[in-house]
């Protein structure tokens with residue numbers, strides 16, 4: 001789909017004078033230096049989690065460029081289906097999710113341009129974000145100027161320094177039944193929520209074992225795209241975690257958390273989100 005849309009998007013960018021940037025599937029980023037510093041702070045302040053079950057509220061913000069579905073105006077029932085996917089995928093973690101509100105905002109600029117670290121993202125979140133550290137704000141947009149991007153999130157320890165930024169921005173057509181091929185099962189939000197709950201990518205740090213600070217996720221040298229039968233990019237005879245929600249596989253390929261990831265989620269959200 002993206003290859004067919006690119007010429008169109010480029011033509012639009014010439015007309016509008018807007019830069020189209022090429023993105024990876026997920027726009028959630030942390031530098032190796034920031035990651036090491038964040039982990040040191042986490043180790044120093046981590047509180048242990050006594051909860052094995054919790055329900056987290058979700059505030060949903062539909063950003064659209066008009067009334068039609070193709071303008072991002074997804075239906076309430078599609079959002080309900082997405083929440084059901086989250087509750088399924090997060091079943092093993094003991095977390096469940098409760099949709100408390102849907103807001104709808106017509107804003108062409110936010111719809112097109114709310115990619116990571118833009119003033120547009122800031123404006124949108126400043127206008128719409130609600131709740132505290134334990135509330136999830138999800139924004140669905142069109143990413144017209146961010147070619148290839150499916151979504152991006154914050155990490156829990158960013159909340160204290162920048163509460164407005166806290167939230168998850170995803171492509172509206174990644175929802176269950178959406179129009180993005182291979183990425184319309186709802187696992188884009190499952191993956192981005194993993195970041196919001198404190199997980200890094202399984203390929204973070206490449207073949208170094210502490211890359212994602214989870215002991216039982218096998219290291220891998222690079223993201224897994226698509227859904228290969230198997231992969232061993234570190235040559236250690238331990239297969240790459242191609243089915244893990246925090247890799248880059250297609251939605252149908254993503255089916256697993258490890259016990260270590262579940263433990264990290266619980267400790268991260270107890271420490272930084274009061275959950």
Ligand SMILES: *[C@@H]1O[C@H](CO)[C@@H](O)[C@H](O)[C@H]1NC(C)=O
Pocket residue numbers: 064066067068073074075076104105106
């Ligand atoms: C979007 O859809 C909702 C209901 O699904 C509708 O009420 C609204 O008028 C539509 N248009 C916009 C711009 O939100």
Ligand SMILES: *[C@@H]1O[C@H](CO)[C@@H](O)[C@H](O)[C@H]1NC(C)=O
Pocket residue numbers: 059101102103104130
């Ligand atoms: C809930 O959504 C409505 C629009 O449907 C909006 O007017 C209201 O401010 C929202 N409330 C919260 C708490 O987000």
Ligand SMILES: [Zn+2]
Pocket residue numbers: 026027028191192195201
């Ligand atoms: Zn990611």
